[in-house]
Amino acid sequence: MNYERLDQFDRKILSFLQNDGRLTNGDLSERVNLSPSQCSRRRQRLEEEGYIRGYRAVLDRDRLGFSLVNVISVTLATHNRDNAQRFADLLARLPEVQEAHALTGEMDYILKVVTPDLRSLADFVNGVLLPHESVQHVKTAIVLQTLKETSSLPL
Template identity: 80%
Template sequence: MADMAQLDGYDRKMLSLLQEDARLTNNDLSERVNLSASQCSRRRQKLEEEGIIKGYRAILDRDRLGLSLVNIISVTLATHNRDNARRFAELVSRLPEIQEAYALTGEMDYILKVVTPDLKSLSDFVNEVLLPHESVQHVKTAIALQTLKENSALPI
């Protein structure tokens, strides 16, 4: 698998452009990176095959879809063993409200970014989904007051 050091300037430029707009055609890319469309096509295909480009997706407007409340939830497991961690990971994978989930070192075991339409939905999510789960001991929520930066683009 390629790593950052193996990517040349053309690959990096293409990746940067595709992060901004994944709908760019190979012709569009060729104009911006000064390579032929066929060279861009081959490079893009290689980046896809190597898993550097994992997929393409649309960025949806959370507010316009009624999912305005962004919640940061920390979770502590009831017991620390592989089986409990697996059960929690399975729960997380099934819940579309969870946008991001990270296992952590330190005081808390996991931190989740969760979107909900309102406070009642957040309360239901915490009290009827997370807390009753056998693997969960403690949940702490924080509601984001303002989004200062939200970006999935990597610094290439």
């Protein structure tokens, strides 16, 4: 099913759930003006078809001690499928990496990495990224202020 084929009720369900995944079926049905059974069937279908990939709690990074957000650009040593896969395998094992994107242009990847402090960042860059066989160059920027951070889609 394509996004264009979702009706107004499906879009409303998705919109409300992305803002509060804890909504009960009763609360959700009231907000979208559907019966609880209709709402439940639609929600289940949206989950089964992959529009809803899961539910999670959004944790407070600062309270949990990960107050330093870092944007790290990475250039690979060689540009071939095996090297890119080795780098992807490395990233999959690193919980500090919250986002990783392959790019066009000058750098190969951009990472969003959280660390407790500068020392941890230095250890991560110098002890994990730079020594890895797939990596040629790393450039790090520390985020001074986050103006907007969301995973909500503009439905």
